[in-house]
Amino acid sequence: MTNRLFDRSVAPAALPEADTRGPWRYLWWLVRVRPWPLVLGAVLGTAWMVPLALVPLVIGRAIDEAGRPGGDQAGLLLWSLLALGLGVLQAAAGAGLIQAAVGAEAHALSYTHRVLMRHVVRLGATLRDKARSGDVAASAAADVESIGNAFEVVGRTVGAVVAAVLVAVALTATSPVLGLAVLIGVPAAVLGIGPLLRPLQERDEAQREHMGVATSQAGDIVAGLRILRGIGGEAGFAERFRRTSQDVRRAGESAGRMEAWLQAAGVLLPGLVTVGIVWLGARLALQGTITAGELIAFYGASAFLTLPVSTATEAAETLSLAKVAAGRVCALLRLTPDDTQPAHPRPLPPGPLSLADPHTGVTAEAGRLTVVVTPADRTGDLADRFTRPGGPRDGTPAVLLGGVPLDRVDLAELRSRVLRSGPADTLFSGTLREELAARADRSPRELDRALFAADAADVVEALPAGLDTHVDEGGRALSGGQRQRLVLARALLAAPDVLVLEDPTSSVDAHTEARVVERVAALRAGRTTVVFSDSPLWRGVADREARPGPDRVPGSPDRSAGVPS
Template sequence: MTDPGRPTISSPVRFLLWLARQQVSTIAFAMLFGTIWMLAQALAPALLGRAIDQGVTAKDTGALVLWSLALLGLGLLGALAGVLRHRAAVSNWLTAAYRVQQLLTRKAVDLGGTLQRRVATGEVVSIGASDLEHFGSAMDVLGRCAGAVVSLAVVAVILLSTSVPLGLVVLIGVPLLLLLVAPVLRPLHARQSTQREQVGELATVASDIVTGLRVLRGIGGEEVFGGRYRRDSALVRDSGIRVARVHSLLEASNVLLPGLFVLGVVWLGGTFAVRGEITVGELVAFYGYAAFLVTPLRTLTETAQKMTRALVAARRATNVLRLQPEIAEPRTVSAEPPHMAELVDTTSGVRIRPGLLTAIVTSQPTDSAEIAERLGRYADPADGKVVTLGGVSLRDLPVDVVRRRILVNDTDSRLFTGVLRHELDPTGLRSEREVLDAIETASAADVLQALPDGLDASVEERGRSFSGGQRQRLMLVRALLVDPEILVLVEPTSAVDAHTEARIAERLQAARAGRTTVIMSGSPLVLDR
């Protein structure tokens, strides 16, 4: 879908209602055919009873054939409705899951660096990996739930018309069964919430260990972090067991309570048959209803269970969707400054003249990083200070304009999974020659030569198959191919050897000639050139 919409995130319940409204047509389609599908099963015992009474008992072959054909037609209708219901249910599942995924992805892009400072990595991974299933399941079950409610009402009417006591048993017994299951749902909801939070924390620990594995090996910290992961894993396991205990009680209730209810209906119907109050065909129909009633009753308890899980997932998703980026869009937008404008940071006093290569050296690396964040507007200056481009404060320009004109390539930049060509040139606008020229400028030709498939080689997660120096040079290639008006490079050669560093410094100046380039570096080799 091109636009997932603007969700209602004031509460988990309202979020789920909004999600359902976005696909109301397919949900209505699923409800319609879910109702037909379940009604076909509900009416089958009635037709069978009529066939026995009017065909077998009355020894009327014509009536027997007629009711048998009616039963066959009902079965075919139910089969067709079942196929269409299933298709609609799958569509509802996929649409809901991917709509939420799209919302979360767009929010992650919108938040940028705010996300990792406000939400743990494991929490985001947990929501995107497992919680999506619960949104899909909640929308999927609605079609069957509608069919269950309607079929229970129809069966109750049929039973009331046949025997008032039996009809009352169904009308009173079904709500009573749901009330008996309700006390189990609250502790299940609470324990699932706790377990989901612990899973997110554990995923964060695992991500930290994998990311810093080389460092941990260097300082001998593998055992310490491994022990921490084992302890946290044991907590998640114990929490999962507590959830499973309540869940097993709910599953047992789903079987036991409907079973006892059906047993009561069968016993009562058999008693009436012995008294002669109902016919043989009606007794057979009652047995059919008793067998059928298990399906809608279990569907209703399944609906309650899936909605409970969806509420837990919705609470976690809305917590992320409510986050606001630290860099806000301006309320009043200023006119965009002309091309080749001067960039000024009043906090540090740095003035970046257009069309020149400017090197910035600070006593502390953190100072360089803070200047770069302000120049690219990843952080706003404090104490009334501003960063201006052509005399216009960056705060008064749309964020996308700032990102288009100023590119910051820092030490936190990452390579993503995919084909190397697409990683270096995500837009696909650069020619093969331009890509190779950028690779030459970044002194990354040896990296390309070492790959059997060259530019068509696959990049693993975060580029982990490359060394630190190789990743750094490839990210420099990507920045050069963007060719922004102002390019800010933070320690672009910190992970390469001296010879490579000297080559990059020389080639970079030529490649960016006539364009504004800022280099944050304390390397004498870079500064000398």
């Protein structure tokens, strides 16, 4: 449900930076960014709640007018019309309150989603090393929803507070004793709920942590399901996930029990206040201190007070959950990318670019195909050095790209001219054509050439609608070899000046690999290509082969020089 009044689009560039110094500061930042939905919700919430509080008082006066000997019928009619007017006002304000509350909730949801997605893009490939995928998914779903719920209840809460104060003042003016009972009883009922909030928050945090672990495990299992079946590990991982699911269930039950106690307190405590006020009012009526109409008014007003207390209970609960959720969101937003923009970037030379690593001795000549033979467990570290501009973190010199240190290259230029493709790459959901040819300036001929070079044309032909077939997230319906060839085709179609490939044919058979290496070498002729592989087929088509010394591979002590061949 959306409303154009609250659905004005905000350009990504205009989205301000979030305040991540703490959960309350983040929630207050959301309020400051766009306060009007909350202000309107508070006004309409007050206009909706106050008539509810005044109706019992008006009806009490009408009863007194009707019961007075020789009562004034005009006065009775006036109070009756006033009660009707309050009902109409409440109905109109209630309709507007729904719209305002949804608008405030949509604002919190939208902005939190935007700042999360923007930061995920900023983190890029470093996100996998800094946060579990389950934490990101849970924040984008459950945490964002919890924050939105807190904004939705603000209007009703403000209205409840104003109405409760108004009722207390009105009752005090009629009977100071009853007014004092209300002024003491209602805050006491609200404060009595307070001790339950901390345990609820702690149990919600525990449940959220278990949910993040379970989501991460589920994603890992789905991504590697074919491999798990192949090695007979499917049952073992299913049992592990079953245990994790039970942990989530137990944590949810624990949080649910505490929430049930909170809800019960929200009914019991204001109920006790109502019973006490009615008993005291009845005693005063018997003594003749108050009239029958005033007694009815007191009863109706005290019964109404259960609504503000229950609303306050709901607000306390949602704010507690929102605090936990905002803390999780802030933790993600505080993650910093390893790749930073240099203060004074240097431009790269035009044309083919060379790569040279002074630390490992590995060099890739401009416009040539270089195969780097290195231990499989160190391939990712070397590929990071060749493509990540974070700079030398262990005291080693930076890699030179076209003679320019990698940590001095402008990030936008680096990402447009250097592309890394490895086993962690995946396929996103959408049509295969959109997935492969994301850039509009790629022609159908170039797409066909990339598919041919990756030996993926048969994969496309086997799909029901060819390139227009919708691909599930991660390409789950495809085999490992099919996914790898399509990912390779996507990298080739991008046609970067420098292409770094990590084991690009590890999931295909030898015949397919032979075709791929020959075609890739032909397609990439004149452009710099670095392939990390120990396959003799790749080494056979290489213009140059490099073997960094084992002690020079990132993560190893620096004791010997690399040995390029």
